[in-house]
Amino acid sequence: MKLQLKRLLALIIDLVVTGGLVSIFYFCANVFYLDSATTTQAELMLICAVITIGMLTVALPASKGYTVGECIAGIRVENIDGTARTIPQIFMRECVLRFAFGPLLLVLSIVYWLVFGMLLHGDPDIRPIHDEFLHTRTVPAR
Numbered sequence: 001m002k003l004q005l006k007r008l009l010a011l012i013i014d015l016v017v018t019g020g021l022v023s024i025f026y027f028c029a030n031v032f033y034l035d036s037a038t039t040t041q042a043e044l045m046l047i048c049a050v051i052t053i054g055m056l057t058v059a060l061p062a063s064k065g066y067t068v069g070e071c072i073a074g075i076r077v078e079n080i081d082g083t084a085r086t087i088p089q090i091f092m093r094e095c096v097l098r099f100a101f102g103p104l105l106l107v108l109s110i111v112y113w114l115v116f117g118m119l120l121h122g123d124p125d126i127r128p129i130h131d132e133f134l135h136t137r138t139v140p141a142r
Contacts, residue, residue: 006073007138013069014098018056025049057094062087066141067094074141077131089134097130105130 025045032042061067065084066076077093079085085093097105109128116126131137 003075003138003140006075006140010067010069010073010075011098013072014056014067014094015069015102017068018053018099021052021056022049025052053095053099057099058087058091061085061090061094071141075138076141077136077138080135080137085136089136093130093134093136 025048029042029045029049032038032045056068061070061077062085064071065078070076077085079089109130112129113126127137
């Protein structure tokens, strides 16, 4: 399977897993907020949602080197020089760029891929904007 398809598969899996778990916590928090006696439980559910995001998007890639989606797709992200990513790089890529700016970044990446990858260079395997910004690359898992 081409690397771009594996990247897309990993993105979809990560969004479904993380988004699904966070949605469960958020739903439970809303149910607990219905009764003023269970407000503390609602706040704990929201804290659990934040911890889940941190564990799946920062702690797992920092310790294992890949997210759940990257593991299933058989890819991993590394620095251009082949070294492991730093915690700030992982946080910026997985939390800020993927979840905070996900839809905008996806559109910009498609335009960047079409204009620079296909039209100007004729290379469909050009690195996306966020990889250029963070000096990382996606490679098949070893």
